[in-house]
Amino acid sequence: MESNVVEIKGLRKRYKGFALEDLDLALPAGCIMGLVGENGAGKSTTIRLIMDAISRDEGKITVLGVDNQSPDFLRTKEDIGVVLDETCIPEVITAKQLGKIMAGTYKNWEQDVYDSWLEKFRLPPDKKFKEYSRGMTMKLGIAAALSHRAKLLLLDEATSGLDPMVRDELLDVFADFAVEDGHAVLLSSHIVSDLEKICDYIAFLHKGRLVLCEEKDALLDRYGILKCTKEQIKNVPSEAVHSMRLGPYGAEALVERAFMPKDLLVERATLEDIILYLSKEEDQ
Amino acid sequence: MTALLRKDLYITGRQLRLLFIVALGLAFTPQFHAVGTIYLLALSMTLSQGSIASDSRSRWDQFAAMLPIPAWKIVLSKYLITFLAALSMGCVACAVSYVQHRFLDGSISVPLTVALLFTVLTLHAVFLPIIYRLGVEKAQIILSSVCFGGAALLFAGLLMRNSGVIRFVESVVWLTDRSAPVLIFGSAVLAAVSNVISFRLSVQFYANRRYGLYD
Numbered sequence: 001m002e003s004n005v006v007e008i009k010g011l012r013k014r015y016k017g018f019a020l021e022d023l024d025l026a027l028p029a030g031c032i033m034g035l036v037g038e039n040g041a042g043k044s045t046t047i048r049l050i051m052d053a054i055s056r057d058e059g060k061i062t063v064l065g066v067d068n069q070s071p072d073f074l075r076t077k078e079d080i081g082v083v084l085d086e087t088c089i090p091e092v093i094t095a096k097q098l099g100k101i102m103a104g105t106y107k108n109w110e111q112d113v114y115d116s117w118l119e120k121f122r123l124p125p126d127k128k129f130k131e132y133s134r135g136m137t138m139k140l141g142i143a144a145a146l147s148h149r150a151k152l153l154l155l156d157e158a159t160s161g162l163d164p165m166v167r168d169e170l171l172d173v174f175a176d177f178a179v180e181d182g183h184a185v186l187l188s189s190h191i192v193s194d195l196e197k198i199c200d201y202i203a204f205l206h207k208g209r210l211v212l213c214e215e216k217d218a219l220l221d222r223y224g225i226l227k228c229t230k231e232q233i234k235n236v237p238s239e240a241v242h243s244m245r246l247g248p249y250g251a252e253a254l255v256e257r258a259f260m261p262k263d264l265l266v267e268r269a270t271l272e273d274i275i276l277y278l279s280k281e282e283d284q
Numbered sequence: 285m286t287a288l289l290r291k292d293l294y295i296t297g298r299q300l301r302l303l304f305i306v307a308l309g310l311a312f313t314p315q316f317h318a319v320g321t322i323y324l325l326a327l328s329m330t331l332s333q334g335s336i337a338s339d340s341r342s343r344w345d346q347f348a349a350m351l352p353i354p355a356w357k358i359v360l361s362k363y364l365i366t367f368l369a370a371l372s373m374g375c376v377a378c379a380v381s382y383v384q385h386r387f388l389d390g391s392i393s394v395p396l397t398v399a400l401l402f403t404v405l406t407l408h409a410v411f412l413p414i415i416y417r418l419g420v421e422k423a424q425i426i427l428s429s430v431c432f433g434g435a436a437l438l439f440a441g442l443l444m445r446n447s448g449v450i451r452f453v454e455s456v457v458w459l460t461d462r463s464a465p466v467l468i469f470g471s472a473v474l475a476a477v478s479n480v481i482s483f484r485l486s487v488q489f490y491a492n493r494r495y496g497l498y499d
Contacts, residue, residue: 015499053349054496077352088347090295090338097294104287105351154350 004062005029005152005184006050011059013045020045020208023059027186027201032178034195034216035188036275037205043188044085046205047156050186051082064152078107081145085157087137091130095123095140099147106148117143135166142170146177153177153185159194167191171198196271204275206282216271223274224266226255232264243281254278288353288361289368291344292335299334300369303327304376311380314388321384321392324377325401328369329408332362333415333424340420345494355491359416363483366408374401395464396456402471409475409482416489417498 004026011023020042027033035043048054050061052068061068066076089098095118103109118125121139123132132140138158145153153174159167175198178185189195195202196216203213212219226236233244233251240259245252254277260266269277307327311320339345348358374397381397392400415423441448456467492498 048346048349051350053346053494074352074354077350080350082347082350084343084347084350086343088343090291090342090344092298093291093294097290101287101291101294104285104290105353107352 003029003065005064005182006186007060007062008046008050009060011046011049011061012057013042013049013054014057015045018042018045018208020049023210025203025210025213027184029182029184030178031200032174032185032187032198033201033203034199035186035203035205036190036192036195036271037188038190038279041205042208043190043205044156047082047084047154047186047188050154051077051080078148079151080154081148081150081152082154083138083141083145083156083158085160087129087141089129089137089140091128093129094126095129095143096125098129098140098144099125102144102147108149110147110149114143114147117146134161135163138162138170139166142173146173151183153183153187155185155187157188157190159187159189159191167194174198192270192272192275202271204278206279209282211278211282219274220269220271222256222258223269224255224257224260225269225273226253226260226264226266227251228264236260236264243277243284254281285357285361285364288358289365292331292361292365295338296331296334296365300327300331303330304373308376308380311377311384312388317384317388318392321377321381321397322400324373324380325370325397325404328366328373329404329411331369332366332408332412335365336362336412336415337420337424349494355494356487359483359486359490362412362486363479366405370401370405374398377401393464395468399464399467399471402468402475405475406471406478409478413482413485413489416486416493419493419498 006025006027008023008025011020013020018040023042023046025046035046037043045054049056050063050068052061052073063073064076064079066072068076093101099111099114099118102114103111115125118140121136121143123136123140123143129137129140142155142158145155155174159170162170171194174185174187177183187195187199199216201213202216202219204211214222223242226233226241227250228236229250230246233241233253236253236255237259240255242254242256244254254269254273255266257266304324304327307320307323309320310316310323313320339348345358377397377400378394381392381394385393411423411427414427417423418426
């Protein structure tokens with residue numbers, strides 16, 4: 001049986017004007033899960049709750065087999081690499097100094113691995129953090145997260161605000177990490193194309209509610225895009241149609257292939273299509 | 285722990301060096317001997333406050349919550365860095381006081397400097413939990429108002445010849461001259477007790493703040 005690296009059950013967290021409701025999620029070992037949702041959907045809150053960095057109202061979270069509110073979780077944090085949406089490193093610190101700080105923080109810190117990441121990412125070791133570009137700051141955070149033999153990577157918007165070249169480079173790094181035995185990655189992003197490239201599972205959060213959590217390939221097989229006339233769409237079974245757009249010349253809808261009549265041509269839906277249509281359906 | 289101390293030194297080191305030079309300059313400027321010495325001692329207190337302010341600005345605390353470091357260690361590092369700074373600044377201030385007192389007619393003796401150092405540590409013990417409870421911005425407004433108000437009252441008291449302030453200062457100097465060990469011992473005990481209580485409160489406030497319980 002495949003073991004889960006992260007398990008979330010019945011998680012609730014309420015803020016003024018926002019609530020994360022009844023979140024159930026499981027990230028199996030060896031997988032990359034994409035946590036997708038609009039800004040303010042609850043992605044960062046979920047990651048902070050996984051690390052028990054903020055209080056919760058209800059629910060249980062197990063990370064690498066350890067309850068994250070137990071005293072043992074402090075030791076488990078040694079095995080978790082985290083990159084936050086803002087790198088949160090004091091601006092006068094250099095990459096070299098960060099390495100020294102991390103060496104005193106993680107028991108399994110590997111300085112040579114860190115140095116090699118700095119070299120690979122072309123990060124100047126003596127340049128102050130405030131002089132780094134957005135791409136460089138994210139790379140520095142990732143270099144630190146990958147240098148202490150972590151088994152789980154939690155990446156909060158780690159690719160946001162980066163140019164496509166850098167994003168592609170980093171996605172390859174995450175994919176390589178997940179290949180290793182027992183490793184897993186939880187990557188939150190609202191750039192759905194990035195998630196489609198590398199994720200095995202997709203969890204879609206919308207306004208604090210988990211709309212779906214499924215294998216990406218199953219999701220892409222299940223849904224399709226139907227482009228037809230307004231007359232044709234009236235004959236499609238209602239259970240097949242999730243959300244539709246009616247234009248002056250026809251209709252476009254997200255449909256479930258299983259319920260579709262054979263005579264209508266259903267195109268392949270991208271993950272972005274699925275997310276957009278499903279969020280529209282949720283709003284309705 | 286060394287990692288946290290190292291980080292704080294990286295952050296505040298440059299600022300500390302600059303302030304140290306200014307304080308030393310003041311201490312050897314006629315009319316400013318006392319101010320310079322007190323400033324030197326007070327520097328140790330600004331180190332932890334500067335570091336907490338920087339942590340808050342850079343959102344380091346959010347990152348620290350992800351690291352395998354318990355909250356009490358982070359708080360302890362702020363106390364330790366203050367003690368280390370107090371030790372080194374105290375040595376410099378004592379040397380400065382000795383030179384002032386012996387050769388430059390300065391009013392602050394070495395025993396009084398030591399007693400002042402412990403007083404600074406007591407003040408630090410009072411300030412730190414307030415910073416952790418209220419957050420850096422609010423706390424700094426309150427603390428600067430208190431410090432500014434206190435300094436203004438002291439200055440006003442010194443200007444008014446018949447006020448109790450001059451008599452108080454004279455009695456402290458008199459006490460230092462006659463029973464320095466009592467004054468030093470008393471201030472040291474006060475500093476130790478207040479820091480133990482302060483540390484416990486700071487850990488609780490820091491953990492609650494980081495956990496979002498004050499939001």
